[in-house]
Amino acid sequence: MQGCSAMLCEQYTSKVEGDHHLCCWCHHRHHVAQARAAATKTPSTDDITLRRSHRSLSHQRASVDFNQNEMPLPVFSSSFSQMKSTVIIPSRNENRCKNVDSQYKNDRKTRRLWGLQTTFKKLPPCRTPPLLSVVFFVIVFMVSRVSCEYVREFEVSEGVPTGYKIGNIGGKNPGQSAPPPPPYLIVPVPGSAVDSDLRIEQDTGEIKTKVVLDRELRASYSLVAIPHNSGENIRVLIKVRDENDNAPEFPSAVMNIEFPENTPRDVKRTLAPARDKDLGIYNTQRYQIVSGNVNNAFRLSSHREKDNVLYLDLQINGFLDRETTAFYSLVIEAWDGGSPPLKGSMTVNITIQDVNDNQPIFNQSRYFATVPENATIGTSVLQVLATDTDAKDNGKITYSINRRQSDRDNMFQIDPKSGVISVNRPLDFETREVHELVVVARDNGDQPLETTAFVSIRVIDVNDNQPTINLIFLSDDATPKISEDAQPGEFVARISVNDPDSKEEYSNVNVTLEGGEGHFGLTTQDNIIYLMIIERPLDRELRPNYTLIVIATDQGSPPLHASREFDLQVTDTNDNAPEFDQTVYYAYVLEEQHPGSSVFLLSALDRDEGNNSVITYSIRDTPETHSNWFQIDSRTGLITTRTLVDCETEPVPQITVIATDSGTPQLSSSTTVKVTIRDVNDNEPIFDQSFYNVSVKESEEIGNCVLKV
Numbered sequence: 252m253q254g255c256s257a258m259l260c261e262q263y264t265s266k267v268e269g270d271h272h273l274c275c276w277c278h279h280r281h282h283v284a285q286a287r288a289a290a291t292k293t294p295s296t297d298d299i300t301l302r303r304s305h306r307s308l309s310h311q312r313a314s315v316d317f318n319q320n321e322m323p324l325p326v327f328s329s330s331f332s333q334m335k336s337t338v339i340i341p342s343r344n345e346n347r348c349k350n351v352d353s354q355y356k357n358d359r360k361t362r363r364l365w366g367l368q369t370t371f372k373k374l375p376p377c378r379t380p381p382l383l384s385v386v387f388f389v390i391v392f393m394v395s396r397v398s399c400e401y402v403r404e405f406e407v408s409e410g411v412p413t414g415y416k417i418g419n420i421g422g423k424n425p426g427q428s429a430p431p432p433p434p435y436l437i438v439p440v441p442g443s444a445v446d447s448d449l450r451i452e453q454d455t456g457e458i459k460t461k462v463v464l465d466r467e468l469r470a471s472y473s474l475v476a477i478p479h480n481s482g483e484n485i486r487v488l489i490k491v492r493d494e495n496d497n498a499p500e501f502p503s504a505v506m507n508i509e510f511p512e513n514t515p516r517d518v519k520r521t522l523a524p525a526r527d528k529d530l531g532i533y534n535t536q537r538y539q540i541v542s543g544n545v546n547n548a549f550r551l552s553s554h555r556e557k558d559n560v561l562y563l564d565l566q567i568n569g570f571l572d573r574e575t576t577a578f579y580s581l582v583i584e585a586w587d588g589g590s591p592p593l594k595g596s597m598t599v600n601i602t603i604q605d606v607n608d609n610q611p612i613f614n615q616s617r618y619f620a621t622v623p624e625n626a627t628i629g630t631s632v633l634q635v636l637a638t639d640t641d642a643k644d645n646g647k648i649t650y651s652i653n654r655r656q657s658d659r660d661n662m663f664q665i666d667p668k669s670g671v672i673s674v675n676r677p678l679d680f681e682t683r684e685v686h687e688l689v690v691v692a693r694d695n696g697d698q699p700l701e702t703t704a705f706v707s708i709r710v711i712d713v714n715d716n717q718p719t720i721n722l723i724f725l726s727d728d729a730t731p732k733i734s735e736d737a738q739p740g741e742f743v744a745r746i747s748v749n750d751p752d753s754k755e756e757y758s759n760v761n762v763t764l765e766g767g768e769g770h771f772g773l774t775t776q777d778n779i780i781y782l783m784i785i786e787r788p789l790d791r792e793l794r795p796n797y798t799l800i801v802i803a804t805d806q807g808s809p810p811l812h813a814s815r816e817f818d819l820q821v822t823d824t825n826d827n828a829p830e831f832d833q834t835v836y837y838a839y840v841l842e843e844q845h846p847g848s849s850v851f852l853l854s855a856l857d858r859d860e861g862n863n864s865v866i867t868y869s870i871r872d873t874p875e876t877h878s879n880w881f882q883i884d885s886r887t888g889l890i891t892t893r894t895l896v897d898c899e900t901e902p903v904p905q906i907t908v909i910a911t912d913s914g915t916p917q918l919s920s921s922t923t924v925k926v927t928i929r930d931v932n933d934n935e936p937i938f939d940q941s942f943y944n945v946s947v948k949e950s951e952e953i954g955n956c957v958l959k960v
Contacts, residue, residue, distance in 0.1 A: 400475075401430040401485040405458065408492045409466040417449075420456035420476045420485055430485045431478035432456075440473035448472065449489070458489065466491040467528040495533040495589030499525035501597035508565075511604045512573040519552070519564040525585030525595050526560060532588035535561040541596075543581040549601075551583070561585075565599065573603040574640045605642035607696030613637045613704040618690075620672075620706065623713045624680040625811065628673075632663065632708055635670040637692035644695040653689040653703065662686055663708065672706065680712040714807030716751040718760045720815040722801065723747075732820040735791040739784075743771060743819065746781040748803045765800040771819075791821040792858045825863040825914025829855040831922040838890070838926045842898045846891075850881060851924055853888035855910035863914035871907040871921065878906050881926070890924065898928040 405418040423429040433456040439445035449472060450461045456476065469491065476485040502523045510520070527534045538551045538561075550568040555561045563583075579601040586592045613635060620633040639646040650670045652658055663686065664675040672688070686708045693701035723745040726732045733743050748760045762781050764773050770789060775781040783799075796818050803813045831853070838851035857864040868888045870878055877900070882893040890906065904926050911919035938960060945958045 400483060401427070403430065403476075403485055403487045405487070405489045406492050407460070407464065407489065409464045409494050410496055411460060411464065413460055413462060414450075415460045417458040417460065417489060420451075420458065420487055422456075431481035431483055434479050435476035435485070436479065438475040438477060440475070443471075443473045444469055445472050445474045451476075458487075464491050466493050466530075467497065493530045493533060495529055495587060495593060497528040497533075498593035499527045499535040499585035499587055499595040501525045501585065501595055503597070505598045505600065507600045507602070509602045509604050510567070510571060511606055512571045513606045513608065514567055514571055516567050516569065518567045520566075522563045522565050522583070522599065523597070524553075524560055524562045525597070527585075527587050529587065529589075530559075534559060534587060535585050536588040536592075537561075537586050538563050539584050539586070541582050541584050543579055545576050545579060548576070548579065549581065571603050573605045573642065574609065577603050577642075579603075605645050607641055607645040607694060607698060607700060609640045609645075610700035611637040611639045611648050611692040611694055611702050613692060613702060616704055618704060618706040619709075621709045621711055622674065622678065623711045624678045625713050625717075626674045626678060628675060628677065630674045632672045632674065633706070635665075635672065635690050635692075635704060635706065637670070637702065637704075639694050641694065641696070647695045648692050649695060651691045651693070653691050657687055657689040663688060665690065672708075678710050680710045683710065685709050714805070714809065714811055717811040717813040718748050718750045718803040718805050720762075720801055720803050720813050721747045721749070722815055722817065730820075731817050732822050733785070733789065734822045734824055735789045736824045736826065737785050737789060739786055739788065741785050742782055743785060744783040746773070746783060746801055748779065748781070748813075750805050759806045761804045761806075763802045763804075765802060767797050767799055767819075768794075770797065771799065789821050791823050791860075792827060794821065796820045823860045823863055825859055825912065825916065825918060827858045827863075828918035828920045829857045829866045829910035829912055830920060831855050831910065834922055836922060836924045838924055839929060840892065840896060840926055841929050842896060844892055844896065846894055848892045850890040850892060850926060853883070853890065853908055853910075853922070853924070855888070855920065855922075857912050859912065859914060863912055865913040867911050867913070869909045869911070871909055873905070873907060876906070877901045877904040880904055881906050883908060896926075896928050901928070903927050 401424075403418075403420055403422070403424065407415070407417045420435060421430060421432050433452075434454045435451075435456055437445070437451050437453060445451070448460070448462050448464065448469065450459045451457070451474070452459075471491060472489040474487045476487055478485070506523060508520055508522075510518075525535050525538070538553055540549065540551060546569065548567070548569050548571060550566050552564045552566055553561050554564075563585075565581075579599075581599040581601065582596055583599055584594045584596045586594045614637070618633060618635055622630065622632050626632075635650065637648050637650075639648055648670075649667045650665050651667060652663065652665050654661070660676070662674070662676050662678065662683075663672055665672045670690075670692075672690075688706040688708065690704050690706055691701055692704070693699050723729070724731050725742050725744060731744070733741075746762060748762055750760055759778060761778075762773060762775070764771060764783065770785065770787045772784055772786045773781050774784055783801075798816065798818050801815045801817075805811050836851060836853065840848065840850050853868065855866050855868075857866055866888075867885045868883050869885060870881060870883050870890075872878060877896075880892060880894055880896050881890055881904075883890045883906075888908075888910075890908070896904070906924040906926065907921055908924055909919055909921045911917050943958060943960060947957050951957070
């Protein structure tokens with residue numbers, strides 16, 4: 252190509268074997284793909300042809316720069332004798348294309364270049380292709396001439412330092428002839444990361460590491476070395492040898508599982524296996540429980556499957572008992588086969604689930620208790636206690652009395668949760684002296700378990716007849732009430748007491764009164780009939796009702812008590828007049844307000860109740876204060892204007908408002924409302940007379956008053 256005066260400005264295209272036109276960049280991409288294919292398999296000699304049409308490629312324009320004395324470079328195919336190359340000269344820069352036009356007079360001329368027929372043609376301008384395109388064209392041309400190849404294989408351990416020498420491409424394999432010597436053109440297999448991980452000296456063929464290799468990231472590297480002075484290429488395969496640089500690793504540091512305590516022996520539970528990125532003997536080889544295996548309750552088993560993972564199972568080694576050991580925390584280690592071996596660990600927390608395998612147990616098989624015959628209903632007799640070592644519902648105990656075998660009359664009851672036995676019906680020593688109970692303790696499991704205990708209750712004979720109290724209230728309707736105006740000494744109620752027991756032994760009954768804060772008392776003459784009287788004045792507004800208790804106590808041994816509680820209501824009398832918050836109120840109204848306009852809202856309070864507290868409002872008639880200008884709503888206390896008000900007549904009229912209740916007799920109170928009338932300009936000036944007549948002396952001095960209007 253030396254000596255050619257033609258110059259390619261920016262773009263050319265080639266026509267190869269047929270009518271398909273490809274630009275230089277399309278040819279470049281096609282032949283680079285051929286070179287990469289040659290790195291993985293031996294290309295067929297003299298049979299590399301263009302298989303892609305211009306329509307099947309994403310056309311990317313590229314261009315190449317040449318010196319002014321260089322000839323446009325054609326793209327070569329493997330069929331040298333039949334290859335024709337069309338070079339299209341862009342016409343954008345006429346000065347750069349002048350040499351071509353001068354040598355090739357017409358737009359289309361052919362010349363022989365290296366035995367190839369080349370056609371030149373002008374095209375519209377585009378950008379200049381990079382010089383790298385020319386290099387790839389030469390590579391493709393050289394690869395297309397390969398008739399055989401050498402194979403060089405190397406091994407290197409992962410983790411070797413940067414710059415470590417792996418080998419030399421030009422070295423000789425045992426039993427083979429030496430490959431062509433350097434320099435080489437290196438063509439990496441696509442995706443093999445040769446450029447990023449290896450440093451290959453083209454002049455010497457020496458291969459070194461550029462980074463620290465990691466087999467787990469990339470296990471091999473492939474490339475093709477093309478000698479510059481030979482038609483035979485060298486296929487190079489570099490394998491990364493595995494080292495024990497990864498410990499087995501569990502997917503999680505902690506794993507939580509559960510076993511029912513009745514799980515049979517040898518039952519398995521699959522655990523998450525440890526995975527090791529290394530291969531072979533460096534992979535996970537065994538598992539071991541190193542701590543937490545109380546009483547050797549568990550053991551491990553493992554098996555390896557096709558994915559080369561050593562899967563792990565946890566097996567029951569003995570019999571589980573939640574009541575003995577409710578929780579295990581096993582530390583499991585996974586070991587590989589390296590020397591020294593590497594390990595990873597995982598903690599397996601095992602919760603033993605409860606099953607209902609224990610029945611309740613009473614703290615004693617037989618209980619004894621006594622109860623007086625006068626024990627009231629609900630009186631506690633004794634408490635039984637049973638325990639269950641199971642958990643949750645399986646350990647919750649419910650108590651009951653077996654009514655088929657005992658206490659068919661329900662004389663006693665038992666609290667199902669606490670086990671407290673109490674009196675359910677009145678007892679009588681003369682009817683039955685001893686009660687035998689069969690108490691059952693049952694847990695709340697799905698299949699409940701139960702146990703029984705015997706309880707003997709002896710009834711003690713006592714003074715079991717309480718005094719009786721009869722109350723008669725002396726109000727008009729015989730209900731417990733008294734008027735607040737009742738005076739001290741007045742009677743409230745009549746109280747009579749009676750003791751059913753023997754008159755000789757229990758003839759005296761003591762009656763007392765509790766409550767009332769000293770306002771009430773008792774009086775009697777025979778200790779049989781008592782009268783409740785008022786001792787201090789009452790005020791319903793201070794205390795509307797009193798809670799009183801009459802207690803009767805006999806003289807038995809032990810003494811019995813009877814009580815009667817009642818609420819005494821204090822009825823109202825009209826003893827409170829309505830009350831205003833203030834003695835004087837102030838209001839404002841405009842002079843021009845129409846009749847019916849609101850002036851002020853009054854409110855009074857009556858501490859009585861019922862009709863005694865219903866208030867009626869009125870205005871006292873006081874003409875001298877112009878009270879007739881206003882009116883008041885008798886129910887709400889709203890003061891409004893009755894007529895027009897006049898500031899010039901009375902600027903501050905006063906109203907006396909009376910609040911009267913509805914009691915008998917009626918009580919009332921009053922207050923004053925001062926209304927300030929705000930003046931408006933509603934009057935024109937008026938002279939006091941329509942005509943004035945005055946005489947002035949001619950000698951009157953200046954400034955003297957002549958007339959006052």
